[in-house]
Amino acid sequence: EAQVTQNPRYLITVTGKKLTVTCSQNMNHEYMSWYRQDPGLGLRQIYYSMNVEVTDKGDVPEGYKVSRKEKRNFPLILESPSPNQTSLYFCASRDLPRIDTQYFGPGTRLTVL
Amino acid sequence: AQKITQTQPGMFVQEKEAVTLDCTYDTSDPSYGLFWYKQPSSGEMIFLIYQGSYDQQNATEGRYSLNFQKARKSANLVISASQLGDSAMYFCAMREGGFQKLVFGTGTRLLVSP
Numbered sequence: 001e002a003q004v005t006q007n008p009r010y011l012i013t014v015t016g017k018k019l020t021v022t023c024s025q026n027m028n029h030e031y032m033s034w035y036r037q038d039p040g041l042g043l044r045q046i047y048y049s050m051n052v053e054v055t056d057k058g059d060v061p062e063g064y065k066v067s068r069k070e071k072r073n074f075p076l077i078l079e080s081p082s083p084n085q086t087s088l089y090f091c092a093s094r095d096l097p098r099i100d101t102q103y104f105g106p107g108t109r110l111t112v113l
Numbered sequence: 114a115q116k117i118t119q120t121q122p123g124m125f126v127q128e129k130e131a132v133t134l135d136c137t138y139d140t141s142d143p144s145y146g147l148f149w150y151k152q153p154s155s156g157e158m159i160f161l162i163y164q165g166s167y168d169q170q171n172a173t174e175g176r177y178s179l180n181f182q183k184a185r186k187s188a189n190l191v192i193s194a195s196q197l198g199d200s201a202m203y204f205c206a207m208r209e210g211g212f213q214k215l216v217f218g219t220g221t222r223l224l225v226s227p
Binding site: 033040041043050056090092100102107 | 117146148150156157158160163165204206208212213214215217218219220
C-alpha cells in the first residue's frame with residue numbers, strides 16, 4: 001500500500017530535550033516536505049526537499065533541522081524543543097512531475113512542556 | 114495579503130443537503146492549482162479534489178465538485194447529498210508555479226446533522 005508513515009504519532013517531551021520525528025514514504029517520491037498545523041493558522045511549511053541531499057527552508061524553519069540522506073526518509077529534528085513548537089506535524093511527499101497530488105502522513109502530535 | 118482565504122469558520126448542514134464551502138485565493142502566477150483536503154477528528158489529511166488554473170472544466174470527484182471562477186479568484190467546494198461522515202475540518206490550499214509548497218487557508222469546520 002502506497003503510504004507516508006510518521007513516528008511517533010504522539011509525543012510529550014520537555015523543553016530542551018532533543019527529538020526526531022521520522023517520516024518515510026514507499027512511493028519513490030523525489031519531493032518531501034514538513035508542515036506544522038496550529039489552530040487558526042492552517043498548515044505552514046517548515047522545510048522541503050526536492051531530492052536526496054537537497055533541502056530548503058519553508059515559511060517557518062526556525063528551531064528545526066532536516067536531512068535527506070535517502071530518498072524514502074525525511075526526518076524532522078528539534079535540537080532544543082520549546083513550548084511554542086507544540087503542534088501537529090505532517091510529513092508529505094509527491095512525485096516531482098505531478099502537480100495535482102500530494103500525499104500526507106497521518107500526523108505527529110507533539111507537546112513540549 | 115492572505116493567499117488563501119476561507120471566510121467561514123464553521124458551517125452547519127442537514128444530512129442529504131448540499132453545502133458550499135468558500136475559498137478565495139490570491140496569486141499573480143498564471144500556473145497554479147487549487148486543492149481541497151478533509152481533516153476528520155482523527156487528524157489525517159485526506160485529499161478530495163484538485164483544479165488546475167488551465168483546466169477548462171470544473172473538477173468533480175464523486176459527491177465533491179469544485180466551483181472554479183477564475184476571474185473572481187474563487188474555488189468553492191460543493192458537497193452534494195451530505196452525510197454524517199462529512200463532518201470534519203476542510204482546508205483549501207494552493208500551489209504556485211514550481212509547486213515547492215502548498216499554501217493553506219485556515220479551514221472551515223463542517224457539521225452535518227441528522
